[in-house]
Amino acid sequence: MRTVVVGASSGLGRCIGIGLAQRGARVALLARRRERLDAAAREAGEGAIAIECDVTDEASCRTAIADAADGLGGIDGLVYTPAIGPLARLVDTEAETWRRVFDTNVIGAARVTAAAIPHLAATAGTAAYLSSVSASLTPPWPGLGAYVVSKAALDKLVEAWRTEHPEIGFTRLTVGDCMGGEGDSQTGFADGWDLELAAELHTTWVARGLLSGAFIAVDELVSVVDSVLRGGASLSMPSVTVAPRPEVKEQP
Numbered sequence: 001m002r003t004v005v006v007g008a009s010s011g012l013g014r015c016i017g018i019g020l021a022q023r024g025a026r027v028a029l030l031a032r033r034r035e036r037l038d039a040a041a042r043e044a045g046e047g048a049i050a051i052e053c054d055v056t057d058e059a060s061c062r063t064a065i066a067d068a069a070d071g072l073g074g075i076d077g078l079v080y081t082p083a084i085g086p087l088a089r090l091v092d093t094e095a096e097t098w099r100r101v102f103d104t105n106v107i108g109a110a111r112v113t114a115a116a117i118p119h120l121a122a123t124a125g126t127a128a129y130l131s132s133v134s135a136s137l138t139p140p141w142p143g144l145g146a147y148v149v150s151k152a153a154l155d156k157l158v159e160a161w162r163t164e165h166p167e168i169g170f171t172r173l174t175v176g177d178c179m180g181g182e183g184d185s186q187t188g189f190a191d192g193w194d195l196e197l198a199a200e201l202h203t204t205w206v207a208r209g210l211l212s213g214a215f216i217a218v219d220e221l222v223s224v225v226d227s228v229l230r231g232g233a234s235l236s237m238p239s240v241t242v243a244p245r246p247e248v249k250e251q252p
């Protein structure tokens with residue numbers, strides 16, 4: 001299983017890249033931060049390839065995918081994990097923030113996929129994209145409007161790719177709360193948030209029942225990704241949800 005994991009230098013992308021390698025896949029790990037990327041490749045083991053890629057740059061995406069295909073001898077699977085979620089109310093979200101969020105969360109996925117299409121078509125491969133419960137399973141979270149809207153757009157992007165390329169399996173992986181692993185593998189989604197605003201909004205999230213009160217074990221997420229990719233286009237699953245069970249409160 002020759003798999004390209006984009007966003008593999010940290011967080012869930014790193015967990016997935018390393019986890020797939022441990023399950024026998026040959027992986028090309030793509031991301032911007034070279035030092036972290038090299039460390040992830042070492043942990044993934046022999047045969048893992050580290051390739052610099054900036055998803056906001058079209059030339060970088062095309063070069064990185066070409067290098068991955070050359071290094072792996074082809075591409076059977078693609079996993080797109082990059083996402084940013086600035087914390088701000090919509091009224092305070094500036095146009096540049098919207099552009100930055102969509103450039104990474106949506107347009108980056110389109111760039112990478114366009115570059116990978118010939119390779120995935122040649123192998124009847126599969127592409128998987130990390131989405132969020134906040135885009136389809138829960139009401140929008142106050143303060144994360146730009147992120148939620150971008151993930152909803154990503155969901156439609158995956159459907160559009162599936163329509164135009166039925167020979168490839170396209171899967172939306174709707175993911176609930178997951179902390180990832182330790183160190184660089186821990187999710188950094190909330191890095192840079194205004195802590196005062198986060199505390200205020202957290203109260204609202206709890207009151208509206210948006211928090212499940214539990215987290216997915218990252219190994220379970222990796223196992224699902226592995227199963228989706230190994231299914232190939234013939235067993236393609238358009239949408240898969242990996243979410244924790246809500247916390248059950250004991251009755252008095």
